[in-house]
Amino acid sequence: MAHETLIRVDHTGIAVESIADAESILFALGCRKLIEESVAGRFRWAQYDFGMDASRLELIEPESDDTFLTKYLDDHGPGLHHITFEVADIGVVVAALEDAGYQIVEYTEYDDWTEAFVPPSNPTGALFQLFEYHEGYDEGRPPAAALYVDGQRLEEA
Template sequence: MSHETPIRVDHTGIAVESIPDAEPLLFALGCRKLIEESVEGRFRWAQYDFGTNASRLELIAPEAEDTFLTEYLDEHGPGLHHVTFEVADIDAVAATLEESGYSVVEYREYEDWTEAFVPPSNPTGALFQLFEYHDSYDEGRPPAEKLYVDGQRLTK
């Protein structure tokens, strides 16, 4: 099974206890900080790149005491958390995965994006996030070159 939907690695998420404590390593590697946001006071994320049109790294750190991220850090410690694939049509990709026998969970549609996850029970052992940007995603955010790989989101 396959699909015709454009897809690419958007970012790799790294769980950390503190973004300010972890980001100096990324700066020493030559990264530049693109954006940092809080998600409903539960966790904070920041994205970085190397000043090219390459995929990005993301640091995610808890802001509240009882979240999926605090549980993850308690169980696993800091480290690789997920790989996010930007997809032009999340429904087509999810359908292909499910038709191929893989689970797609936590499908959520928000105002500015839709996401779903392929749990780490898959043969790779990695958590994959599928992420489709909506047209409204860039409204009120930094310029497109800081939001999207190559400065543009994928389209159908």
């Protein structure tokens, strides 16, 4: 099923043992840190950009010994973990992927966003995160210019 839903790369996620240790190379490359948050004591993430409208990176580190990220690092070591696509309508994109025979896992709706994952068993070998921002996502976070590619959510583009 073809669709015309807008999609763009939001960021590339890199699994690391320590954000504090790993971010020094990003700073040397000229990145600026946009945000850092903890997710329920399971893992911590920080996002960076190059001061432009795109090209964002995310570092993710485990905060607990029993998370998906701890297992990933034990199995693979630090490195590319996922690519996140911002989608204007996640339902349409999920339906198109399923119609094409691809598996969708961990489809979850939160108050501020909805996400789903295409596991790395797909032909690219990459873990894809599909992410649809909702109204209110930016409340209490940095300004939209730091949160969204081009400073706007896709549905507003």
